[in-house]
Amino acid sequence: MPQSFYEPEQLADTRPCSALRDDLKFCIQNTDCYKKEKKTPRECLLSNHPSVPLECHQLRQSFFECKRSILDNRQRFRGRKDYSAITPKS
Template sequence: MLRFEDENSQLKDKSPCSGIRADLKVCLLESDCVKIRGKTPRDCLKSGETPVECQSLRNTFFECKRSLLDARQRFRGRKGY
Protein backbone atom coordinates (compact mmCIF):
# COMPACT_ATOMS: atom_id res chain seq x y z
CA MET A 1 0.00 0.00 0.00
CA LEU A 2 2.95 2.33 0.56
CA ARG A 3 3.90 4.12 -2.62
CA PHE A 4 7.32 5.61 -3.38
CA GLU A 5 8.29 8.01 -6.14
CA ASP A 6 11.28 5.95 -7.23
CA GLU A 7 12.28 2.40 -6.41
CA ASN A 8 15.31 3.33 -4.29
CA SER A 9 13.35 5.52 -1.85
CA GLN A 10 13.21 4.46 1.77
CA LEU A 11 11.49 5.73 4.88
CA LYS A 12 13.45 8.21 6.98
CA ASP A 13 12.00 6.61 10.09
CA LYS A 14 13.98 3.45 10.87
CA SER A 15 12.11 2.63 14.09
CA PRO A 16 10.31 -0.69 14.53
CA CYS A 17 6.85 -0.83 12.93
CA SER A 18 7.55 2.31 10.86
CA GLY A 19 6.42 0.69 7.61
CA ILE A 20 3.06 -0.29 9.07
CA ARG A 21 2.68 3.19 10.58
CA ALA A 22 3.33 4.79 7.17
CA ASP A 23 0.80 2.47 5.48
CA LEU A 24 -1.79 3.32 8.13
CA LYS A 25 -1.22 7.05 7.64
CA VAL A 26 -1.63 6.78 3.88
CA CYS A 27 -4.76 4.64 4.26
CA LEU A 28 -6.35 7.12 6.67
CA LEU A 29 -5.47 10.17 4.59
CA GLU A 30 -6.98 8.58 1.46
CA SER A 31 -10.19 7.47 3.19
CA ASP A 32 -13.54 9.13 2.46
CA CYS A 33 -13.83 10.16 6.08
CA VAL A 34 -10.83 12.48 5.77
CA LYS A 35 -11.19 13.50 2.11
CA ILE A 36 -14.93 14.09 1.86
CA ARG A 37 -16.10 14.74 5.42
CA GLY A 38 -13.01 16.75 6.37
CA LYS A 39 -12.43 15.00 9.69
CA THR A 40 -9.03 14.36 11.18
CA PRO A 41 -7.60 10.83 10.94
CA ARG A 42 -7.86 10.53 14.73
CA ASP A 43 -11.57 11.38 14.66
CA CYS A 44 -12.14 8.86 11.89
CA LEU A 45 -10.42 6.12 13.91
CA LYS A 46 -12.39 6.95 17.05
CA SER A 47 -15.74 7.01 15.26
CA GLY A 48 -15.04 3.80 13.32
CA GLU A 49 -15.72 5.40 9.92
CA THR A 50 -12.58 3.95 8.36
CA PRO A 51 -12.43 1.27 5.65
CA VAL A 52 -11.72 -2.33 6.59
CA GLU A 53 -8.17 -2.05 5.22
CA CYS A 54 -7.37 0.78 7.64
CA GLN A 55 -8.87 -1.12 10.54
CA SER A 56 -6.75 -4.17 9.77
CA LEU A 57 -3.63 -1.98 9.46
CA ARG A 58 -4.46 -0.41 12.83
CA ASN A 59 -4.72 -3.86 14.40
CA THR A 60 -1.44 -4.94 12.79
CA PHE A 61 0.26 -1.77 14.05
CA PHE A 62 -1.08 -2.45 17.56
CA GLU A 63 0.22 -6.03 17.46
CA CYS A 64 3.61 -4.83 16.24
CA LYS A 65 3.91 -2.29 19.05
CA ARG A 66 2.74 -4.84 21.61
CA SER A 67 5.33 -7.34 20.41
CA LEU A 68 8.05 -4.81 21.30
CA LEU A 69 7.06 -5.09 24.96
CA ASP A 70 6.64 -8.87 25.00
CA ALA A 71 9.84 -10.56 26.18
CA ARG A 72 8.92 -13.77 24.35
CA GLN A 73 9.18 -11.95 21.03
CA ARG A 74 12.94 -11.73 21.42
CA PHE A 75 13.05 -15.34 20.28
CA ARG A 76 10.24 -15.25 17.73
CA GLY A 77 10.94 -11.87 16.13
CA ARG A 78 8.71 -8.84 15.73
CA LYS A 79 5.46 -9.00 13.81
CA GLY A 80 5.24 -6.92 10.68
CA TYR A 81 8.94 -6.26 10.45
Protein backbone atom coordinates in the same frame (compact mmCIF):
# COMPACT_ATOMS: atom_id res chain seq x y z
CA MET B 1 29.48 27.61 5.04
CA PRO B 2 29.62 23.81 5.46
CA GLN B 3 26.99 21.75 3.72
CA SER B 4 25.94 18.29 4.73
CA PHE B 5 24.70 15.73 2.28
CA TYR B 6 22.62 12.78 3.38
CA GLU B 7 22.36 9.39 1.81
CA PRO B 8 18.77 8.34 1.01
CA GLU B 9 19.17 5.37 3.36
CA GLN B 10 19.92 7.68 6.28
CA LEU B 11 16.71 9.63 5.80
CA ALA B 12 14.47 6.56 5.79
CA ASP B 13 12.36 5.88 8.86
CA THR B 14 14.10 3.09 10.76
CA ARG B 15 11.79 2.95 13.76
CA PRO B 16 10.07 -0.35 14.52
CA CYS B 17 6.76 -0.82 12.72
CA SER B 18 7.44 2.16 10.42
CA ALA B 19 6.14 0.38 7.31
CA LEU B 20 2.83 -0.35 9.03
CA ARG B 21 2.63 3.22 10.29
CA ASP B 22 3.16 4.62 6.79
CA ASP B 23 0.58 2.31 5.22
CA LEU B 24 -1.96 3.17 7.92
CA LYS B 25 -1.40 6.91 7.39
CA PHE B 26 -1.77 6.53 3.63
CA CYS B 27 -4.93 4.44 4.00
CA ILE B 28 -6.65 6.93 6.31
CA GLN B 29 -5.57 9.99 4.36
CA ASN B 30 -7.35 8.63 1.28
CA THR B 31 -10.77 8.40 2.97
CA ASP B 32 -13.63 10.88 2.62
CA CYS B 33 -13.79 11.16 6.39
CA TYR B 34 -10.30 12.68 6.43
CA LYS B 35 -10.43 14.59 3.12
CA LYS B 36 -13.94 16.04 2.96
CA GLU B 37 -15.11 16.10 6.57
CA LYS B 38 -11.70 17.24 7.88
CA LYS B 39 -11.73 14.85 10.83
CA THR B 40 -8.56 13.58 12.44
CA PRO B 41 -7.42 10.05 11.57
CA ARG B 42 -8.21 8.95 15.12
CA GLU B 43 -11.76 10.30 14.89
CA CYS B 44 -12.29 8.51 11.59
CA LEU B 45 -11.12 5.16 12.97
CA LEU B 46 -12.93 5.38 16.30
CA SER B 47 -16.24 6.55 14.84
CA ASN B 48 -16.38 3.61 12.39
CA HIS B 49 -17.07 6.05 9.58
CA PRO B 50 -18.47 4.30 6.48
CA SER B 51 -15.79 5.78 4.21
CA VAL B 52 -13.01 4.05 6.16
CA PRO B 53 -12.37 0.66 4.50
CA LEU B 54 -11.86 -2.57 6.39
CA GLU B 55 -8.22 -2.55 5.27
CA CYS B 56 -7.54 0.53 7.44
CA HIS B 57 -9.01 -1.17 10.49
CA GLN B 58 -6.91 -4.26 9.81
CA LEU B 59 -3.78 -2.11 9.43
CA ARG B 60 -4.59 -0.43 12.73
CA GLN B 61 -4.84 -3.82 14.46
CA SER B 62 -1.59 -5.01 12.87
CA PHE B 63 0.15 -1.78 13.92
CA PHE B 64 -1.11 -2.29 17.49
CA GLU B 65 0.20 -5.87 17.55
CA CYS B 66 3.55 -4.77 16.16
CA LYS B 67 3.94 -2.07 18.81
CA ARG B 68 2.86 -4.51 21.52
CA SER B 69 5.44 -7.06 20.37
CA ILE B 70 8.17 -4.50 21.09
CA LEU B 71 7.29 -4.61 24.80
CA ASP B 72 6.58 -8.35 25.00
CA ASN B 73 9.68 -10.11 26.32
CA ARG B 74 8.77 -13.40 24.64
CA GLN B 75 8.57 -11.64 21.27
CA ARG B 76 11.85 -9.87 21.92
CA PHE B 77 13.62 -13.25 21.96
CA ARG B 78 11.69 -14.67 19.01
CA GLY B 79 11.84 -11.47 17.02
CA ARG B 80 9.05 -9.26 15.74
CA LYS B 81 6.86 -10.54 12.96
CA ASP B 82 7.97 -9.03 9.71
CA TYR B 83 5.40 -6.83 8.02
CA SER B 84 5.94 -8.62 4.72
CA ALA B 85 4.89 -11.86 6.45
CA ILE B 86 1.62 -10.26 7.58
CA THR B 87 0.55 -8.94 4.20
CA PRO B 88 -0.92 -11.42 1.73
CA LYS B 89 1.24 -12.28 -1.25
CA SER B 90 -0.26 -11.40 -4.63
